[in-house]
Amino acid sequence: MTVQFAFDNSYARLPERFFAQLAPTPVAEPKLIRVNSALAEQLGIDPAFLASADGIAVLSGNRVPEGAASVALAYAGHQFGHFNPQLGDGRAILLGEVVGKDGLRRDIQLKGAGPTPFSRRGDGRAALGPVLREYLVSEAMAALGLPTTRALAAVTTGEDVVRETMLPGGVLTRVASSHIRVGTFQYFAARGDNEAVTLLADHAIARHYPEAAREAKPYLAFLRMVAERQASLIARWLSIGFIHGVMNTDNCSVAGETIDYGPCAFMDEYHPGTVFSSIDQNARYAYGNQPSIGLWNVSRLAETLLPLIDPDQDKALEAAKEVLGVFGPRFHGEYAALLRRKIGLAQTQADDDELAQDLLKRMMANNADFTLTFRRLGEGDGAAARDLFLDVTAFDAWHGRWLARLASEDASPEARRTAMRAINPAFIPRNHRVEAALNAAIERDDFGPFEELLAVLSRPYDDQPGMERDAEPPAESERVRQTFCGT
Ligand code: AMP
Ligand code: MG
Numbered sequence: 001m002t003v004q005f006a007f008d009n010s011y012a013r014l015p016e017r018f019f020a021q022l023a024p025t026p027v028a029e030p031k032l033i034r035v036n037s038a039l040a041e042q043l044g045i046d047p048a049f050l051a052s053a054d055g056i057a058v059l060s061g062n063r064v065p066e067g068a069a070s071v072a073l074a075y076a077g078h079q080f081g082h083f084n085p086q087l088g089d090g091r092a093i094l095l096g097e098v099v100g101k102d103g104l105r106r107d108i109q110l111k112g113a114g115p116t117p118f119s120r121r122g123d124g125r126a127a128l129g130p131v132l133r134e135y136l137v138s139e140a141m142a143a144l145g146l147p148t149t150r151a152l153a154a155v156t157t158g159e160d161v162v163r164e165t166m167l168p169g170g171v172l173t174r175v176a177s178s179h180i181r182v183g184t185f186q187y188f189a190a191r192g193d194n195e196a197v198t199l200l201a202d203h204a205i206a207r208h209y210p211e212a213a214r215e216a217k218p219y220l221a222f223l224r225m226v227a228e229r230q231a232s233l234i235a236r237w238l239s240i241g242f243i244h245g246v247m248n249t250d251n252c253s254v255a256g257e258t259i260d261y262g263p264c265a266f267m268d269e270y271h272p273g274t275v276f277s278s279i280d281q282n283a284r285y286a287y288g289n290q291p292s293i294g295l296w297n298v299s300r301l302a303e304t305l306l307p308l309i310d311p312d313q314d315k316a317l318e319a320a321k322e323v324l325g326v327f328g329p330r331f332h333g334e335y336a337a338l339l340r341r342k343i344g345l346a347q348t349q350a351d352d353d354e355l356a357q358d359l360l361k362r363m364m365a366n367n368a369d370f371t372l373t374f375r376r377l378g379e380g381d382g383a384a385a386r387d388l389f390l391d392v393t394a395f396d397a398w399h400g401r402w403l404a405r406l407a408s409e410d411a412s413p414e415a416r417r418t419a420m421r422a423i424n425p426a427f428i429p430r431n432h433r434v435e436a437a438l439n440a441a442i443e444r445d446d447f448g449p450f451e452e453l454l455a456v457l458s459r460p461y462d463d464q465p466g467m468e469r470d471a472e473p474p475a476e477s478e479r480v481r482q483t484f485c486g487t
Contacts, residue, residue, distance in 0.1 A: 005066075012071050014200070017074070022070065030057065128167060135172060180255065185254075341419065355401065
């Protein structure tokens with residue numbers, strides 16, 4: 001038999017207490033929804049194989065490919081601020097790692113692959129809706145240029161899962177730089193297993209932050225680098241109106257990728273208090289809270305690393321606190337730079353942040369659509385954004401100020417518009433369009449709208465004539481008020 005995956009399973013070479021080894025639970029009647037051919041090629045996997053009967057058997061968990069690790073990973077985590085010492089992959093199995101054509105190592109994981117020793121009361125399965133949702137939104141994030149896990153394939157299982165109602169089941173094949181979470185460190189730290197914390201930190205450094213190993217204090221450097229990547233990631237989230245929805249420490253990737261697309265959503269009208277997740281009762285993970293939660297999460301990582309940083313715990317704490325001080329400035333610097341680019345400023349002037357914040361304030365007061373406001377500012381002289389404001393004079397006042405500021409730039413209007421179109425997407429996965437695509441698949445077995453939306457979202461910065469419906473905010477009757485994690 002030819003080898004279909006050139007697995008090199010570094011995580012599975014860690015001690016046994018890092019995971020449980022088991023095969024996925026087979027499903028009744030797997031059917032392919034789709035294979036992400038471009039991603040497969042990048043990983044050195046033949047997309048035609050994935051789409052074949054043998055490939056579908058692998059993607060559904062019915063056949064474990066040669067060389068696979070087939071492990072469920074152990075991790076813990078703070079969920080909505082409360083620590084749970086044992087979570088782990090309750091419905092996911094890591095098939096293994098491959099090194100892609102780009103030389104980068106990536107995990108290939110089946111999500112919805114059946115119960116594991118970490119399932120607690122769960123059934124180990126995923127419903128089709130959340131599978132399609134993660135597929136759409138993670139691929140949209142990748143096309144938008146954000147660090148994210150990817151979707152390699154999705155299948156239906158031919159089995160129902162029991163949620164509030166019976167729903168068709170699915171399996172998502174997820175690709176990630178790794179599945180090491182802040183919660184993975186917490187799992188071992190909570191057990192006082194500093195040997196494991198050290199092994200895990202060394203593994204994460206070798207894999208994601210090799211430059212940290214060359215610093216005088218590698219674990220402190222690792223903490224700083226994780227903090228910096230989280231801060232940049234969250235700045236990028238805010239720049240496109242993304243709300244993760246469940247920023248628990250078990251959903252916080254040490255590699256700095258967006259991971260675990262549950263009740264995530266993109267905001268339509270700009271408001272920092274926006275929350276969609278049905279389980280986020282206290283708005284802990286609201287759009288505007290994400291930076292402070294990011295720092296909170298990285299602080300939980302810092303706690304686990306203290307014994308590695310310095311034998312004197314007071315000194316370790318002081319050093320860690322100092323390192324965590326990078327988070328705020330890094331976030332604010334990147335966020336401000338992104339906002340400047342979003343309003344088309346190529347040069348930096350003292351009042352730029354205030355100018356951008358003034359726009360946001362006016363957008364908030366006037367229910368202006370976040371995505372369309374910035375996109376339209378990049379058309380002509382930007383006046384097309386005016387109609388998005390309830391009180392158009394609120395826009396006009398800002399617009400005059402902005403035009404005056406633009407006049408002091410060297411860049412040509414053409415160059416500015418090109419730059420603005422490259423950072424302000426026309427298309428985001430709007431909740432109502434995502435839901436319409438999911439409903440067609442679930443209720444009518446019609447995957448056409450899913451495929452169409454996926455294609456549109458693969459080119460978010462291009463105008464796509466005929467696809468205006470996917471660019472527009474929802475009509476009042478289409479508005480989605482809540483999203484669900486569907487687990
Ligand atoms: P999540 O909210 O998806 O990040 O999951 C939190 C925890 O619950 C993780 O440990 C998951 O593996 C587990 N989990 C979620 N859904 C299920 C399920 N259907 N069966 C078993 N475990 C699950
Ligand atoms: Mg999770």
